[in-house]
Amino acid sequence: MTRQRTPVEQDAFEAWVYARNCLLYENDPGPAELNVGTAAEPHFVPRSLAWQQGYAMNVLVDCDGDHARLLAAARECEAEAARRAPDSPQRAQDWSRAVDLCTLAAAMVEGAGGHRDDQARRRVVASCRHETTMMALGSIPTVAESSAQNLIEELAVIDAAPATDPGPSPNDAATSPITDKDLQDPAAGLLDIEREPLADRAAIAELTACADQVAWAPDRDLWHELIYRLSGRRLYRRYRSLRYRLPEGAPWTDTPSFNRPTWRTRAAYSTDAFAFAVDYQVCRACGLGWVEEPYTETEFQRSGLARTALAVLRSDYPGLSWHTLGGHFREAIPFWDAVGAEVPGGYSQRSPCLHIETG
Known part of the structure; x- marks a missing residue:
């Protein structure tokens, strides 16, 4: 034990x-x-x-x-x-x-x-x-x-x-x-920004309903992807293309992570306004998945948007045990307990396997 x-x-x-x-x-x-x-x-x-x-x-x-x-x-x-x-x-x-x-x-x-x-x-x-x-x-x-x-x-x-x-x-x-x-x-010097009101429930419902319709951007452009595969996944492993194009007005996007090389970001937008984002990584060899730093914009909080996004990610990558890297704020513990209920792995803290990078 x-x-x-x-x-x-x-x-x-x-x-x-x-x-x-x-x-x-x-x-x-x-x-x-x-x-x-x-x-x-x-x-x-x-x-x-x-x-x-x-x-x-x-x-x-x-x-x-x-x-x-x-x-x-x-x-x-x-x-x-x-x-x-x-x-x-x-x-x-x-x-x-x-x-x-x-x-x-x-x-x-x-x-x-x-x-x-x-x-x-x-x-x-x-x-x-x-x-x-x-x-x-x-x-x-x-x-x-x-x-x-x-x-x-x-x-x-x-x-x-x-x-x-x-x-x-x-x-x-x-x-x-x-x-x-x-x-x-x-x-210092920041404007006194008024807190935004909660988003319209209809807009949230519409965003939630299309969570499985994701505009996807590749990690590498075609040439770099070819070299990556021909090199046995050694060259350009950490490379991320910044030249991808996504459909205008796409409510959900999946792009290379800005903060974590080799990771990806699933994000949501309501009429071009940012609503939600989460970094994630999967290792099919180990049957593991990780999510990090889910963030919901204030006006979209407490609407189930994060729960829906994580559920769709699990659907996109079935059969995995899901975890986080840990180190979260204590006030986030109830959130992880809620979204991790009955989820394989329960989003419990787990160190990365040898196949992925965290930085």
């Missing part, structure tokens, strides 16, 4: 999942430095540090900015890296990067004063949640606007609460270069 993980072990495991993704991006070909600032005020840092900072924000959000919890996860990851080192150097490296992510996340909390002020902790969590949403789905304008508005509203609620900061002690030096002001900057 498999022993259930303790809360600290679960935090460490989720950090390890993020670490594996982080290392994939760190090792991808590309520029030596990345801009983590803005176009107007660029700030270039080494590529590896940029990705670590991004994934550390995910760890911070998952641990709710709890400084003690982050440090405990770091210690657990460090112990696991030591245990893995003799027999599996690669796994040890993954766990070592997980240590880095937990430590950096703790430093972010310290730098904002969140280790001694609950309001500061909540502001850090809200800001990092917005940043991770922007990194994953910021290319979709409506997602960016909705996330920014949610951040502004959440910060307003936090700031309206009675202050609890006792003030810094003489020996309480910040250990992170990231300050509270830096983390609130994403909300």
Whole structure:
């Protein structure tokens, strides 16, 4: 019988999942430095540090900015890296990067004063949640606007609460270069966007009814696909064509994932307005499927759209056991429990098989 993980072990495991993704991006070909600032005020840092900072924000959000919890996860990851080192150097490296992510996340909390002020902790969590949403789905304008508005509203609620900061002690030096002001900057200068009303029920019903009518875009153009197959699926494995054309006004699309090489994105649009998207990957050899980061636009939420989309995906790829990679927000647990009922695999957390990539 498999022993259930303790809360600290679960935090460490989720950090390890993020670490594996982080290392994939760190090792991808590309520029030596990345801009983590803005176009107007660029700030270039080494590529590896940029990705670590991004994934550390995910760890911070998952641990709710709890400084003690982050440090405990770091210690657990460090112990696991030591245990893995003799027999599996690669796994040890993954766990070592997980240590880095937990430590950096703790430093972010310290730098904002969140280790001694609950309001500061909540502001850090809200800001990092917005940043991770922007990194994953910021290319979709409506997602960016909705996330920014949610951040502004959440910060307003936090700031309206009675202050609890006792003030810094003489020996309480910040250990992170990231300050509270830096983390609130994403909300600065944004328009006060009014929350959109719920979508018309008829439009939702129409979108749900045609969920099995999907406009599909190939992973590679014809020439690259030919080379890919002739090379035994070795060359152009991570290549994604950006030149596909889909029918205008297609309500459902299936395209190469923008965020995860080798993955795909199933998305829905209602009269050209973005409604829903989810990344997915399947491995027929192992009989497994994964879905990650389902997102429903605010006006389409609680309409069954995500449940329908996942059901159609299962129909498109029958006979698979379906899972997620894990590392989701705690508030998403009821959603996964609901959509996973009576589904083979139950969308339980499962590491990727050797045939697929997560980054």
